[in-house]
Amino acid sequence: MDPIINLIIFSCLGVAMLALSIMAVTSKSLLRSATYLLLVLLCTAGFYLFLNYHFLAAVQVSVYAGGVVILFIFAIFLTTSKGEVLLKHQTRRYVFGFLGVVAGIGLTAFVLFKHQFLYESNTSMVGDQEISMSLIGQTLMGTGKYQYLLPFEVLSVLLLACIIGGILIARKK
Amino acid sequence: MIRLEYYLIISTLMFFIGIFGFITRKNMIAILISLELVLNAVEINFAAFNRFLYPHQLEGMFFTLFGIAITAAETAVALAIIINAYRSIGNININNLNRMKN
Amino acid sequence: MEYSLFILIAPFFLFLVLGLLGMKMKPKVAGIIGTIGMGLCAICAYTVAYQYFFQTGRVGEEWQQFIPVNFEWLRFTENLHIDLGILLDPISVMMLVVITTVSLMVHIYSLGYMHGETGFQRYYALLSLFSFSMLGLVVATNIFQMYIFWELVGVSSYSLIGFYYTKPSAVSASKKAFIVTRFADLGFLIGILILSYYTKTFDFGTLTANHAELVTTSFAGGTFMGLSLATLALTLIFMGGAGKSAMFPLHIWLPDAMEGPTPVSALIHAATMVVAGVFLVARLFPVYFFAAPDVLTLIAYIGTFTALFAAVIAITQTDIKRVLAFSTISQIAYMMVALGVSDYGGHDGLGYMASMFHLFTHAFFKALLFLGAGSVIHAVHSNEMSQMGNLHKYMPITNWTFLIACLAIAGIPPFSGFFSKDEILAAAFHHHQVIFWTLWIVAGLTAFYMFRLYFRIFWNGKRDYNEHHKPHESPLAMALPLIILAVFSVFTGFIPFSDFISSDFMPFHTHIDWTVAGMSIVVALIGISGAFALYAKNSKQPAQIAQSLGGLYKAALHKFYLDEVWMWFTQTVIFRYICMPIAWFDRHIIDSAMNGLAWTTQKSADSVKGLQSGQVQFYAWVFVVGSILIAVLVLFF
Numbered sequence: 001m002d003p004i005i006n007l008i009i010f011s012c013l014g015v016a017m018l019a020l021s022i023m024a025v026t027s028k029s030l031l032r033s034a035t036y037l038l039l040v041l042l043c044t045a046g047f048y049l050f051l052n053y054h055f056l057a058a059v060q061v062s063v064y065a066g067g068v069v070i071l072f073i074f075a076i077f078l079t080t081s082k083g084e085v086l087l088k089h090q091t092r093r094y095v096f097g098f099l100g101v102v103a104g105i106g107l108t109a110f111v112l113f114k115h116q117f118l119y120e121s122n123t124s125m126v127g128d129q130e131i132s133m134s135l136i137g138q139t140l141m142g143t144g145k146y147q148y149l150l151p152f153e154v155l156s157v158l159l160l161a162c163i164i165g166g167i168l169i170a171r172k173k
Numbered sequence: 174m175i176r177l178e179y180y181l182i183i184s185t186l187m188f189f190i191g192i193f194g195f196i197t198r199k200n201m202i203a204i205l206i207s208l209e210l211v212l213n214a215v216e217i218n219f220a221a222f223n224r225f226l227y228p229h230q231l232e233g234m235f236f237t238l239f240g241i242a243i244t245a246a247e248t249a250v251a252l253a254i255i256i257n258a259y260r261s262i263g264n265i266n267i268n269n270l271n272r273m274k275n
Numbered sequence: 276m277e278y279s280l281f282i283l284i285a286p287f288f289l290f291l292v293l294g295l296l297g298m299k300m301k302p303k304v305a306g307i308i309g310t311i312g313m314g315l316c317a318i319c320a321y322t323v324a325y326q327y328f329f330q331t332g333r334v335g336e337e338w339q340q341f342i343p344v345n346f347e348w349l350r351f352t353e354n355l356h357i358d359l360g361i362l363l364d365p366i367s368v369m370m371l372v373v374i375t376t377v378s379l380m381v382h383i384y385s386l387g388y389m390h391g392e393t394g395f396q397r398y399y400a401l402l403s404l405f406s407f408s409m410l411g412l413v414v415a416t417n418i419f420q421m422y423i424f425w426e427l428v429g430v431s432s433y434s435l436i437g438f439y440y441t442k443p444s445a446v447s448a449s450k451k452a453f454i455v456t457r458f459a460d461l462g463f464l465i466g467i468l469i470l471s472y473y474t475k476t477f478d479f480g481t482l483t484a485n486h487a488e489l490v491t492t493s494f495a496g497g498t499f500m501g502l503s504l505a506t507l508a509l510t511l512i513f514m515g516g517a518g519k520s521a522m523f524p525l526h527i528w529l530p531d532a533m534e535g536p537t538p539v540s541a542l543i544h545a546a547t548m549v550v551a552g553v554f555l556v557a558r559l560f561p562v563y564f565f566a567a568p569d570v571l572t573l574i575a576y577i578g579t580f581t582a583l584f585a586a587v588i589a590i591t592q593t594d595i596k597r598v599l600a601f602s603t604i605s606q607i608a609y610m611m612v613a614l615g616v617s618d619y620g621g622h623d624g625l626g627y628m629a630s631m632f633h634l635f636t637h638a639f640f641k642a643l644l645f646l647g648a649g650s651v652i653h654a655v656h657s658n659e660m661s662q663m664g665n666l667h668k669y670m671p672i673t674n675w676t677f678l679i680a681c682l683a684i685a686g687i688p689p690f691s692g693f694f695s696k697d698e699i700l701a702a703a704f705h706h707h708q709v710i711f712w713t714l715w716i717v718a719g720l721t722a723f724y725m726f727r728l729y730f731r732i733f734w735n736g737k738r739d740y741n742e743h744h745k746p747h748e749s750p751l752a753m754a755l756p757l758i759i760l761a762v763f764s765v766f767t768g769f770i771p772f773s774d775f776i777s778s779d780f781m782p783f784h785t786h787i788d789w790t791v792a793g794m795s796i797v798v799a800l801i802g803i804s805g806a807f808a809l810y811a812k813n814s815k816q817p818a819q820i821a822q823s824l825g826g827l828y829k830a831a832l833h834k835f836y837l838d839e840v841w842m843w844f845t846q847t848v849i850f851r852y853i854c855m856p857i858a859w860f861d862r863h864i865i866d867s868a869m870n871g872l873a874w875t876t877q878k879s880a881d882s883v884k885g886l887q888s889g890q891v892q893f894y895a896w897v898f899v900v901g902s903i904l905i906a907v908l909v910l911f912f
């Protein structure tokens with residue numbers, strides 16, 4: 001693909017993502033917020049595709065879009081009555097939050113532009129290497145160096161704990 | 174061509190948008206949505222660093238993978254808590270949920 | 276003579292047993308255990324005395340100092356250390372005899388006198404503690420050990436004066452005794468510290484050896500505020516002795532101490548503890564004589580004044596125990612004077628010998644007087660003379676023994692007081708005329724007030740007692756000590772004291788100076804006949820004389836308002852001008868500094884309390900801003 005077109009698509013994606021993010025945190029309707037979030041997550045999946053992490057993109061779509069956002073929507077349905085508009089804090093809080101956020105962005109931007117990343121000297125940079133599924137599978141299930149069986153298992157225990165915890169917390173007394 | 178910085182700029186902005194939302198929203202589910210944005214931004218960073226700086230390794234990708242899973246778990250628990258709170262106080266306004274202070 | 280340690284251990288052991296287990300015993304059992312223990316202790320002391328005086332004590336002509344038991348307790352420097360031990364020399368052995376005898380008599384007497392009192396066991400435990408402390412005091416090998424036991428007798432005296440602790444007057448009397456003697460002991464302690472700082476020793480033997488050479492050399496030339504340091508140190512040490520021995524102006528606690536049970540007064544406030552000051556000065560006599568003769572002169576003058584002062588007050592008092600208390604003050608002052616006028620060595624040291632002699636005889640007849648007074652109080656249930664009279668019919672034994680004691684203290688031959696008082700007068704006669712004549716007057720006054728006491732108790736009119744509550748003679752437990760002590764009072768005067776006790780440990784010979792003796796007998800007889808004329812029959816004369824003396828009588832009756840002076844001094848001077856500013860400083864500066872600190876803490880806590888709002892978003896904001904600030908800090912500084 002032509003790099004320029006690539007860049008254009010990337011830019012569109014990025015701008016859309018930021019715009020959707022802003023809408024997600026400012027929207028008056030909770031359901032809309034959740035929808036914007038879903039779109040943001042889908043855009044993120046697009047980013048992963050740009051990075052050639054196809055598997056990751058698939059996970060992102062299935063887990064986030066398919067799982068988390070659905071959960072959100074159910075929760076919203078359970079806790080919100082129809083047509084309810086989100087309440088707002090005092091203006092002061094917006095001002096202070098904005099100031100803090102701007103300061104954080106400024107600082108991060110400063111560091112970002114100040115720092116020289118070394119990849120430019122790296123000839124093998126950004127290959128179009130697709131990572132094979134078998135490699136991912138073996139890495140996930142291996143026990144050697146740079147292999148992730150233990151975190152995987154820990155994660156599964158965590159998920160189990162979450163299931164139990166979710167049931168315990170949410171069930172009717 | 175697409176540079177690492179582009180990813181980072183976008184993720185930074187998204188991160189702080191998420192934080193802004195976290196601070197300013199009143200509804201707990203909305204806060205949770207903001208939190209998702211924050212986590213998402215972080216995950217983009219992992220993937221981008223991995224791809225651009227260490228393309229022959231997989232740590233960043235797996236970190237993202239695990240991060241997604243943990244996010245899902247956290248969301249599930251958080252939503253359970255929120256629903257529970259809704260049951261006990263009738264709404265999910267964060268200001269009303271400071272009884273633990275006392 | 277290692278078994279002399281038993282003399283100390285036995286009373287202490289008794290104290291522990293009676294103090295810890297006494298409440299589990301029947302009162303009678305506790306009393307008998309205490310008495311038997313004290314009896315064993317007395318036997319032991321007599322054995323030691325016999326061995327010392329008649330077998331081992333004398334090498335050639337000179338009396339020796341033995342230290343049969345000694346161990347090092349605290350070592351400060353190479354030379355300076357505190358030992359605990361037993362020192363046997365003529366005066367300490369004599370004191371052992373006096374203390375154990377009087378203590379045993381008091382133990383026996385208390386079986387009758389304190390019968391049925393609550394706290395009977397406690398009483399015996401405290402008596403044992405006191406005996407232990409007093410014995411430890413007299414056998415002390417060094418001045419610091421003496422100080423330790425000095426404080427111990429103070430404590431046991433305090434708790435025995437306050438024995439009837441439900442009575443407010445007893446409580447305040449015990450506090451007064453403790454505070455006044457404690458105040459004096461402060462001087463004693465400072466004196467000890469100065470002395471030991473320069474001489475690098477506490478040991479009596481080292482201090483007094485070779486005419487107190489160590490003290491005179493080590494203090495050479497040191498002065499402070501125009502006084503030589505040696506004088507200062509020894510004056511301060513004497514201050515401790517003056518406190519315990521009730522010298523003017525620190526005597527105020529002794530009359531009040533009569534609030535304690537009467538046998539306690541006999542033991543502590545007549546025979547033993549109050550002579551500790553005399554004993555202290557006697558113990559350090561060579562040091563006083565060679566290093567600070569000025570202090571001895573001071574002691575002589577203070578003693579003379581106290582003797583006269585107390586005798587005058589004693590005439591006017593109507594509480595029989597107070598009469599005896601002032602008489603005690605007066606007699607102890609006699610002993611002090613004798614030390615003050617004494618020279619060193621041979622016959623010149625007559626005063627020293629006389630002081631110890633008078634201490635010895637006085638212990639017996641004064642204890643007898645107190646016990647007799649106790650017997651009377653036991654019979655009529657009052658301390659006031661006006662409640663008594665004509666008791667010779669009802670209490671023959673008490674009457675006769677009391678009479679003997681009165682004759683002894685008045686100085687009528689051949690009773691013991693005559694001999695010792697005569698020696699004191701003789702020593703004063705050769706030293707200083709003013710002192711002698713004052714003491715001579717005091718001797719007359721003593722005879723007068725003692726017989727005033729005697730006549731008013733046992734004769735004086737035909738007072739009728741209720742038929743169903745007639746006074747009766749005391750039980751055997753009380754009568755027996757009276758008789759024994761009466762025997763002592765009669766015969767102890769014949770002991771050739773100068774053969775045993777002298778300032779330089781060399782025996783010398785004394786003879787009765789009949790000029791002085793004659794004068795003292797004459798004045799005593801004048802005193803007695805005066806008392807007889809005024810008090811033998813119930814008459815109006817004493818009241819008339821009191822009327823004509825007016826102010827003087829009133830002043831003496833109120834003890835010359837010395838209590839009030841002290842009260843004014845403490846209330847106005849110390850409390851108002853010293854304590855109040857300090858209290859103000861404490862309350863306003865120190866407290867408010869503390870309060871200010873607390874206030875600041877509270878206010879700052881209040882002001883940051885809002886941060887803990889329970890609003891998780893606020894926490895998040897603080898967290899974000901904080902991380903940004905930390906990042907800025909790390910990056911740019």
